[in-house]
Amino acid sequence: MIYEVADIRIVPGQREAFEEAIRRGATTVIAKARGFIDYKVKRCIETPERYLLVVRWETLENHTKDFRESAAFGEWRAIVGPFFAGPPMVEHFEEL
């Protein structure tokens, strides 16, 4: 089990719409992907346009290959991408 952590900056003034979109994208697209376990979204207190999306996957490849190389990735990006102020910074983590 690994964690995908996406550090996201959105365009100002779009928090409410983005929060609806990321919930919808996660539950209707990501949650159906092979190896998906669960997800959480964290909203930054100091930087209002910053969010962390944390997705647990069974394996690294479930995210980097199975999901990113599937049509679902395009569906996901169509839902949340319009809110992004730039490309999210995405890396993967193991828990100590």
Place this chain on the structure above:
Amino acid sequence: MIYEVADIRIVPGQREAFEEAIRRGATTVIAKARGFIDYKVKRCIETPERYLLVVRWETLENHTKDFRESAAFGEWRAIVGPFFAGPPMVEHFEEL
């Protein structure tokens, strides 16, 4: 309840010693602070010197005031600070 998320870069070649130190600092110092709930450490797969420390606190002030302005903060930094390649990037988050 809020999340402290510290994005940490350590000096190369010190992973094992740092992982022992951060566990020790979290359990012997941070865990005794007012408002502490729990903590997790995540180790980055792509960037071997990157870690995320995630601490749950009852309130924002339990971290920013009660902990950071206490002697315990100095004890904590004495344990983990020598491993840091630079100041950690620390912000706070609410869960959606």
